[in-house]
Amino acid sequence: MLTIKNYLNQSYDYLLIALILILPFSKGLPNVILGLLALVFILDYKKKYFQEYFQSPLPYLAVLILYVSGQALINGTFMLDLNIYKKYFYLILLPILFFKINNIQRFKILSLIAINASIIGCLFRIFKFYSKFKFFPFADGWTTNFVLLQERPYMGVFCVIGIILAFEQLHKKNKGKYFYLFSILFSLAFILFITVRMAMITVLVLFIIYLFGYLKSNTIRKRLILAGFILFLGTVFMLNKNISKRFFINSTLEKTIENIKQSEPRVIIFGCSGKIVQQDDFSFLFGFDSYTKISERLVACYDDSIEDYSRKSWFLESKFNSHCQFIDFYLIGGIIGLLLFVTFIIKTFLYSYKDFFAMAVFAAFVMFLIVENVFYRQFGCYIFSIFVSLYIINVSRIDGKS
Numbered sequence: 001m002l003t004i005k006n007y008l009n010q011s012y013d014y015l016l017i018a019l020i021l022i023l024p025f026s027k028g029l030p031n032v033i034l035g036l037l038a039l040v041f042i043l044d045y046k047k048k049y050f051q052e053y054f055q056s057p058l059p060y061l062a063v064l065i066l067y068v069s070g071q072a073l074i075n076g077t078f079m080l081d082l083n084i085y086k087k088y089f090y091l092i093l094l095p096i097l098f099f100k101i102n103n104i105q106r107f108k109i110l111s112l113i114a115i116n117a118s119i120i121g122c123l124f125r126i127f128k129f130y131s132k133f134k135f136f137p138f139a140d141g142w143t144t145n146f147v148l149l150q151e152r153p154y155m156g157v158f159c160v161i162g163i164i165l166a167f168e169q170l171h172k173k174n175k176g177k178y179f180y181l182f183s184i185l186f187s188l189a190f191i192l193f194i195t196v197r198m199a200m201i202t203v204l205v206l207f208i209i210y211l212f213g214y215l216k217s218n219t220i221r222k223r224l225i226l227a228g229f230i231l232f233l234g235t236v237f238m239l240n241k242n243i244s245k246r247f248f249i250n251s252t253l254e255k256t257i258e259n260i261k262q263s264e265p266r267v268i269i270f271g272c273s274g275k276i277v278q279q280d281d282f283s284f285l286f287g288f289d290s291y292t293k294i295s296e297r298l299v300a301c302y303d304d305s306i307e308d309y310s311r312k313s314w315f316l317e318s319k320f321n322s323h324c325q326f327i328d329f330y331l332i333g334g335i336i337g338l339l340l341f342v343t344f345i346i347k348t349f350l351y352s353y354k355d356f357f358a359m360a361v362f363a364a365f366v367m368f369l370i371v372e373n374v375f376y377r378q379f380g381c382y383i384f385s386i387f388v389s390l391y392i393i394n395v396s397r398i399d400g401k402s
Contacts, residue, residue: 008044013102015040017110023382024118024149024158030382034090037097049099056392057347058095064340065091068333077290084291087381094385095392104394108165111387112183115162119190122148122155126194138195148194150379156196157368159187160203161361161387168357192236195243202367204233206360214356266323266371268315272301273322273331287334294331295319321376325369348388351395358391 019033041049053059065088072078078085101107129147130136137143145151150158166183169176191199207229211222237243261267276282276297281289288294302315322328330338345366352358365374365384374380 005044008040009102012037012040012044012100013106016098016101016107020107020111020386021114021117023379024114025121027378030378034093034097038093041097041100044100046100049096052099052393052396053096056095056396057344057351058389058392060340060344060347061095062092064329064333064337064344065089067340068329068337071286071333072290075289077292081291084376087375087378090378090381090385091375094382095389098386098389098393101390101393104390104397107390108168112162112165112169112180115158115165116183116186118149118155118158119162119186122190122194125149138193144194151377152194152196153198153368153372154377154379154383155194156191156199157202157364158383159191159196160199160206160364161383162187163203164206164357164360164364171357192243198368198371200233200243202364204229205367206363209363210356210360265315265320268302268305269298269320269323270327272298272305273324273327275301275305277331282331283334285334285336287330287332287337291332295321298322321373323372325373325375328373328375348392352391355391355395355398358395361387361391 015033015037019030019037022029022033069078069085069088072081072085125147126136137147141152148155163184166180166187169180170184174180188203191203208226211226215222276294279297281293288297298321299316299319302312302320306312306315322331326338326341329341333340348362349359352362365388368374372380374384
């Protein structure tokens with residue numbers, strides 16, 4: 001007969017599975033499940049969960065979040081920027097809750113199913129759009145984000161995680177190899193279809209890292225594999241004109257660079273981020289006193305820097321954030337905030353580099369963090385916390401057994 005504690009212990013993994021299955025499709029329900037997970041965690045608490053947590057690199061992230069939140073409380077701006085700080089809460093709570101997981105392998109498989117299901121959901125919405133308007137929306141960022149379940153960059157990194165999960169199962173020669181092979185091709189094809197630039201670059205970088213850093217094979221064979229992969233990518237670029245447009249590729253290198261300057265918003269955004277840190281009220285040690293002030297300064301810089309009227313209107317209406325999590329923590333936390341974040345990054349790489357799949361998941365997110373403020377989005381906080389924690393726990397338990 002099941003005791004209450006046994007029942008709670010068994011139900012916990014099912015709640016985690018429900019969380020990942022619902023996450024791509026809903027904003028509200030994941031928070032309800034998160035509350036239930038926290039309740040079960042408290043009712044069936046064991047000291048070892050926190051012991052494992054504090055032995056991992058994850059507390060470094062918690063220290064960073066507590067630092068920037070504490071600064072906001074001292075400056076009296078916490079409530080002003082509550083919409084951002086409440087998302088940071090996931091980065092502390094979710095990793096702790098995941099140390100209670102029992103069956104990591106089952107969660108990985110169900111995560112892969114959730115990713116495949118989210119792609120199917122996106123395809124349904126895309127072809128519904130196509131049937132009505134007779135064109136695919138991928139040339140325009142706003143329309144693309146409208147038809148996808150999540151914004152294009154976030155769907156891209158979600159698919160990259162799916163590729164890593166499926167490749168791990170193939171590598172371990174687990175049952176269901178055709179499903180895993182299909183999942184890899186399905187995610188890769190979807191990334192190319194919706195032209196997620198950072199996801200394409202990430203897949204290429206991880207492929208090269210695996211080929212020359214982890215694959216046990218002779219150098220000639222590795223070079224041939226790399227040449228074949230590059231040839232495949234080149235063919236895709238030639239056949240899909242939208243990909244070439246998304247990468248701003250032109251007839252010459254000079255024209256390509258000029259095209260990037262004119263078309264890529266981050267050129268202006270990163271430039272303005274560099275300008276506002278030179279203002280008098282920016283503290284090198286502690287940063288600005290609020291996210292609201294950062295937003296106001298960036299918008300003012302866009303107004304001063306952009307000459308083209310329609311482009312200026314777009315920037316002023318969109319109020320683009322810094323689009324880089326590293327820059328963001330420097331702006332809000334100064335050099336202290338940036339160093340805390342970099343410390344977490346380095347510690348996690350050192351913790352996970354021996355396991356390619358743990359390293360690959362974290363590397364994928366780090367590359368994503370370079371071009372997006374991932375922690376501004378609830379979905380971004382969820383998938384980062386879930387999969388980084390999952391693979392850190394996986395490494396921890398493998399090391400514990402050995």
